[in-house]
Structures are given as structure tokens and as C-alpha cells.
Amino acid sequence: MASPHYLPPLRQVAVCGGTHGNEMSGVYLAKHWLRDPSELQRSTFHATVFMSNPRAVEKCVRYIGRDLNRMFTADILNSKGSDADVYEVQRAQEINQIFGPKGSCQAYDFMFDLHNTTANMGSCLIVKSEHSLLPMHMCSYIQKHYTVSPCPIFVYLLPGEESNGVALELGPQPQGVVRADLLAQMRSIVACGLDFIELFNKGTLFPAFEIEAYKLVGRMDYPRYPDGEISAVIHPNLQDKDFQPLKPGDPIFQTLSGDDILYEGDDITYPVFINEAAYYEKKCAFIMTEKHTSSQPALQREL
Amino acid sequence: MASPHYLPPLRQVAVCGGTHGNEMSGVYLAKHWLRDPSELQRSTFHATVFMSNPRAVEKCVRYIGRDLNRMFTADILNSKGSDADVYEVQRAQEINQIFGPKGSCQAYDFMFDLHNTTANMGSCLIVKSEHSLLPMHMCSYIQKHYTVSPCPIFVYLLPGEESNGVALELGPQPQGVVRADLLAQMRSIVACGLDFIELFNKGTLFPAFEIEAYKLVGRMDYPRYPDGEISAVIHPNLQDKDFQPLKPGDPIFQTLSGDDILYEGDDITYPVFINEAAYYEKKCAFIMTEKHTSSQPALQREL
Numbered sequence: 091m092a093s094p095h096y097l098p099p100l101r102q103v104a105v106c107g108g109t110h111g112n113e114m115s116g117v118y119l120a121k122h123w124l125r126d127p128s129e130l131q132r133s134t135f136h137a138t139v140f141m142s143n144p145r146a147v148e149k150c151v152r153y154i155g156r157d158l159n160r161m162f163t164a165d166i167l168n169s170k171g172s173d174a175d176v177y178e179v180q181r182a183q184e185i186n187q188i189f190g191p192k193g194s195c196q197a198y199d200f201m202f203d204l205h206n207t208t209a210n211m212g213s214c215l216i217v218k219s220e221h222s223l224l225p226m227h228m229c230s231y232i233q234k235h236y237t238v239s240p241c242p243i244f245v246y247l248l249p250g251e252e253s254n255g256v257a258l259e260l261g262p263q264p265q266g267v268v269r270a271d272l273l274a275q276m277r278s279i280v281a282c283g284l285d286f287i288e289l290f291n292k293g294t295l296f297p298a299f300e301i302e303a304y305k306l307v308g309r310m311d312y313p314r315y316p317d318g319e320i321s322a323v324i325h326p327n328l329q330d331k332d333f334q335p336l337k338p339g340d341p342i343f344q345t346l347s348g349d350d351i352l353y354e355g356d357d358i359t360y361p362v363f364i365n366e367a368a369y370y371e372k373k374c375a376f377i378m379t380e381k382h383t384s385s386q387p388a389l390q391r392e393l
Numbered sequence: 394m395a396s397p398h399y400l401p402p403l404r405q406v407a408v409c410g411g412t413h414g415n416e417m418s419g420v421y422l423a424k425h426w427l428r429d430p431s432e433l434q435r436s437t438f439h440a441t442v443f444m445s446n447p448r449a450v451e452k453c454v455r456y457i458g459r460d461l462n463r464m465f466t467a468d469i470l471n472s473k474g475s476d477a478d479v480y481e482v483q484r485a486q487e488i489n490q491i492f493g494p495k496g497s498c499q500a501y502d503f504m505f506d507l508h509n510t511t512a513n514m515g516s517c518l519i520v521k522s523e524h525s526l527l528p529m530h531m532c533s534y535i536q537k538h539y540t541v542s543p544c545p546i547f548v549y550l551l552p553g554e555e556s557n558g559v560a561l562e563l564g565p566q567p568q569g570v571v572r573a574d575l576l577a578q579m580r581s582i583v584a585c586g587l588d589f590i591e592l593f594n595k596g597t598l599f600p601a602f603e604i605e606a607y608k609l610v611g612r613m614d615y616p617r618y619p620d621g622e623i624s625a626v627i628h629p630n631l632q633d634k635d636f637q638p639l640k641p642g643d644p645i646f647q648t649l650s651g652d653d654i655l656y657e658g659d660d661i662t663y664p665v666f667i668n669e670a671a672y673y674e675k676k677c678a679f680i681m682t683e684k685h686t687s688s689q690p691a692l693q694r695e696l
Contacts, residue, residue, distance in 0.1 A: 121622065122649040150673070208567040264511040264567030266670035270629040270647050319424065326573040344573050346425040367569035370453070 092298070094388035097224055099291040100199040103137045104189050105130060105280060107204045109159050110368070111146025114268035115260055115276045116204025132284055134291035138198075142185065145177060150266050152368055153178055162186070200224075200287065201255030202280055206263045206272065208367045209376075210330040213241045213275050216257035220245055220303055220384045225256050227296050227389045231286040236279050242333050243303040244362055244379065256283060262330070265367055296389045304333060304360050304379035311373045313343055313351055322351055324365045324375060332362050343375070395601070397691035400527055402594040403502040406440045407492050408433060408583060410507045412462050413671070414449025417571035418563055418579045419507025435587055437594035441501075445488065448480060453569050455671055456481055465489070503527075503590065504558030505583055509566040509575065511670045512679075513633040516544045516578050519560035523548055523606055523687045528559050530599050530692045534589040539582050545636050546606040547665055547682065559586060565633070568670055599692045607636060607663050607682035614676045616646055616654055625654055627668045627678060635665045639681075646678070 107113075107120025123130055123139040130137040141147055143158045154177040161182035166173065167190075173179045189198045207214075215232060217225045226243075233241050244259070258279055260272045290296070312320040322343035328336065335358045336342070343351035353359075361376040363369060410416075410423030426433055426442040433440035444450055446461045457480040464485035469476065470493075476482045492501040510517075518535060520528045529546075536544050547562070561582055563575045593599070615623040625646035631639070638661045639645070646654035656662075664679040666672060 118623075118626065118649065208570050262567070264565070264670050265569060266673060267511050267567075267668055268626050269632060269668070270626050271632070273626060273649075274629075320421075323421065323571050323573050323576060326577075329572060329574070346421070346576075365570050365572070367567050370569065 092387060094295060094298075094390040095223055096390055096392045098199075098392050099134065100224075100287050101135050102198045103130075103135050103200045103202075103284070103287060104198045105137060105139050105202045105204070106142045107139075108144065108147040109142040109203055110152045110157075110205060111143050111148070112150050112152055112265040113204070113206035113263075114266065115206050115263065115272050116258075117141070117147050118268045118273060119204060119277055119280070129281070130284060132288040132291075134288055135199075137284065138189075140185075140188075142203075143178065143181060145181075152265070155179075158182060167191075199254065202283060203255060203257040204276060204280070205257055205259045206265075207259050207261035207363060208264060209261050209332050209363045209365055211242075211244075211259055211261045211332045211362060213239045213279060214244055214259040214261075214362070215241050215279075216244045216246050216259050217303075218245070218255075219247055220305070220382070222254065223386065223389055224254065224290070226301065226384075226386050227290075228256055228283050228286045230299055230301055230386070231289075231296070232279055232282045233301075235285070236282045238275060238278065241279070243301070245303045245305040245382075247306065290389070290391055293391050298386060298388045300383055300385050302381060302383050304362060305382050306377055307359070307380050308378045309374045310342070310361075310376050310378060312370075312375045313345070320370075321345055322349075325350060328361065328364060328376075330364070332364050333360055335359075336361050395690060397598060397693040398526055399693055399695045401502075401695050402437065403527075403590050404438050405501045406433075406438050406503045406505070406587070406590060407501045408440060408442050408505045408507070409445045410442075411447065411450040412445040412506055413455045413460075413508060414446050414451070415453050415455055415568040416507070416509035416566075417569065418509050418566065418575050419561075420444070420450050421571045421576060422507060422580060422583070432584070433587060435591040435594075437591055438502075440587065441492075443488075443491075445506075446481065446484060448484075455568070458482075461485060470494075502557065505586060506558060506560040507579060507583070508560055508562045509568075510562050510564035510666060511567060512564050512635050512666045512668055514545075514547075514562055514564045514635045514665060516542045516582060517547050517562040517564075517665070518544050518582075519547045519549050519562050520606075521548070521558075522550055523608070523685070525557065526689065526692055527557065527593070529604065529687075529689050530593075531559055531586050531589045533602055533604055533689070534592075534599070535582055535585045536604075538588070539585045541578060541581065544582070546604070548606045548608040548685075550609065593692070593694055596694050601689060601691045603686055603688050605684060605686050607665060608685050609680055610662070610683050611681045612677045613645070613664075613679050613681060615673075615678045616648070623673075624648055625652075628653060631664065631667060631679075633667070635667050636663055638662075639664050 107116030322345040325341040341350040359378040364376040410419030625648040628644040644653040662681040
């Protein structure tokens, strides 16, 4: 058996809600944990809760000026230009000062970022890369120990972004609504992730494994009229079918005249974020992924 | 048999979407019908489509300054005070000029107002009053002829408001999302309502009937901490149970500490708009109704 990969223990863990101010599972959990963080604590690390975008939470909108979730690039974090007037640019720089700076030795070791989607994505786990060993082990641990619903993994590499963390993306839940069922799911998954960190810190050996993940390969815009208006809606056969195979020739949109528009790709794809409210303005009807199995080496805490 | 109640034919019918700019079934139908209104036309009346709150539609928000749906009172329609700066006050006055003025002889005869809710209300029909004879006959006709889903009737009398019309309130649908299934349902129900008007205008006798409706009796706020923050969420047993009986002692909320909060009313109620996103700011977790059966006299067009 190959020797495990060794990583340092995690001492400082951050849990953030309200990165998007109208994604309410994380907003309500963060508000609750800010009043009483006791359930997040374990013996081997310190967990800190914060509300990422408090002004957006107050107004119950995704963001005030720009999408905070796209602000954690080196360029923006170091920006002193005209961008610096935008609330989310300031807030990203503040968060980076408190929990970073990125790449520095006092930076937080791990981040849970809590999101919801209007898409039927269940209890989706989002990681930056399949090569993020500790997050991939955490995902595998959650898949084994949180058995209320499947927890598919979405690998979503935004150029220029780095993170040692896992984002939870639970849906479907409307913006501005908190559902008790999804709140309980998110809470249990965070607890499961914290349990994993505790075991890792205590020296548990996590064996090698193979794991399936859905990797971003592209985005599909809505069909449009020449004036730019959307001319067709997500096809009823595709609605709510996140993570299910979409084959060339399957219907993806339906016009208001009743015509079907078919998927013209060459290969099977696995759509996610189908009919996500926040992606209309990003010109994205759904994200296309490919299913990929990777081998992950064993993991243990550094001695 | 008692003689029917006689009412004048309807010559001018208005269909409006986007009264709330992020309720997308009506927004998409209105946009489509503004391009091609042919499917709304019948032989005996003229149907006009309009977008109630185009600026809110453009920004995909419920409203810009104030909720347009609360602006059609005599006070506001005649306001020339400081209110007049608010976009929705101006827009309500414009709409009243074009389609009214309310109570005048050139006013439109009937209005369909297209809404969505994040609550599980199915294909709900909203009328001002059980005494609105023509709307009640239309609802009965829709219940008989649109059989894809039940169409419960909600009677929602806002003091100071008048309307000869029916509002459609279809859900659940997240704000900012258009689902093909709800779009098709709304479209079919509007068509069914227009067919009813056509039959009425042609002199069809609609017999007397008894009909069940859910009448507003009160509103329930969320439990709150002393600082005003919401302290509990809709109980999982109540979520999605719109129009189902809620008995004294049934759980209605769940705190984040896991405690249940029970319904303390004296009588069975039928909650609607359970967990509607737009009602958090209105301090309304759900609306309480009572089920009531009324007798409606026969109806025929005036000779």
C-alpha cells in the first residue's frame, strides 16, 4: 500500500453564510451560530462563524453592487482603483484581512461556504478541484456518513480563485425563503464536515478511494430573440433533472409557441444549476458537466 | 327556479403580468402576448395585454419603491402629495388613466392579474369578494373545465380596493424563475377564463350553484427574538400544506434549537401563502383562512 499523503492539522475553521444575501439556509444558520456557536466547536480546532455580505442579507438580495462570490481573485483583493467603491469589493478585502490574507501563514485553514439554489441540486458539495485532497476526503466522508440524501460533488474551477474549503449548494429553495428541511440538511452536513476535521486532526488514517464528481465543461445560454429577450424556457423534461444525463437530441428548451429546442452537443452531459434564478442575468440556463472518476490517495495528519 | 341575475356584456378585457416584477409566469406570458396577442382574442370582446410594473420587471424585483399591488386605493390614485414621487404611485395612476378610471363608464370591464407565489398554492384563483358574481361564475367555470389541477378560490378583501377581475396565484415557483409547467397552467387558465367571457357575452345562461372558497381571517407573524429577528422557521409539517386544515395544537414553527411552536387558535384554519418569500418583510408567515360555502345565483348577460 502506498504511504498516505500528509497534511498539517486544521486549527482555524471558518463557516460563512450570506455570501449571497437571499440564500436563506446559510443566512439563518449563520445568524443562529452567531448567537450560539457551541455546536460548531470540537476539541482540536476553533470554528468561527461570519456573515459574508451583511448588507445584502439585510436587504434580502444576492448582492448590493457586485456578486461577492466573484470578488476573491488576487486582482480584486489588491484593487485600489475605482472598483474600491463597490461594497462587495470592500467586503472581500475586509474578509481577506480577517480570515486571510490568502496564502499567508495566519490565514484560516478551512472554509465552509453555505449556499442555496433554486435548481433541484439536492445536497450538492462544491470543491475547487479534484486535486484538493483534504476537501475531496471530506466530501467522501460526508457521502458515507450523511445518508439522508445523496451528496453529488460539483468541481467548479473559477480561473484565478483559490480556496481550501467546501461550498454547500442546497436546493431547490426559492430566494428569500428558508425551508426547515433544507436548513436541517445543511446543518447536518456542516456537522459531518466538522466531525471529519476532528478525526483528521486526531490522526485518523483515511484510506485511498475512487470518487465520482461532476466537472464544469461549459454553460448554456437561453435562446433569444434578435432584441436579446429570452425566447424559450427550460423544457419541462429537463426541469428539475440536475445531475441526470442529457443526450444529444434531448429537448432542453420550449418556446412560447410550443416548439422544442434540442440539445445539439456531441456527447452526454450532466446539467446542473438548471433554471437557477440568479443565473438569468449571467446568461446561463444551466451549467454543463462531465462525470469523472478520480483516484484519491490516502490522507493522514502530519506527525 | 329564480330568475338569473343579469349583467352587461364585457367588451374590454385586460390581462396584466408583472404587477410584481419577479413573478415570472405572468411576466413571460405578458411579454409573449405583447409580441403576439392573437390567442387572447375572441369574437365578442377585445383583450389588451400590459406589463404592470415594467421597471420592476427589468430589474427582476417585486417593486421599485412600493408594492404596486397595494396602490389601487382611491387615496393613492388621487394622491398629489409627496407619495407622487414613488414610481409605483405614478404607475398606478397611469394604469388607472389607461384602463379606468375606476368606476367610470370607459373603464375596462374585466382584469386578469397574473401572479406567482413561492407557496405551494397550486392554481389558486383570487377574487375580491364572494359577492362578485361574475368572477365567482368564472371561477366555477374554470374549476369545471380546467382539470389539470384543482383551482381553490381565495377571497381576499383589501379595504378600500375594488376590482372586477380574477387574480391567478400559481405556485410554488421561486421569484425570478419561469417554470414551463406553471407557465402552461397559467396560460390554460387564462384561456379558460376568456372562453367563459365569450360564452357569457353570447348569452349563455349559467345556472345557480354552491361553491367553496377560502376567506381571509387573519395573518400569522413569525416568532421573533426581543431584537425583532425571526427566531423560528415554518415547521416541516406545515411547509407546502396550503389549503389543508390546521388544528389547534398542530406545530406551525420550529426554532433553531429544535423546539416546536404550536397553533394556539381556537378553531381549524386553512393556511395559505405559507412561506411566501415576499411576505417576510410584511411580517406574515402565512395567511389564515376559513372555508366557506356560498350560494351563487344564476347569471346571464343583459338582454
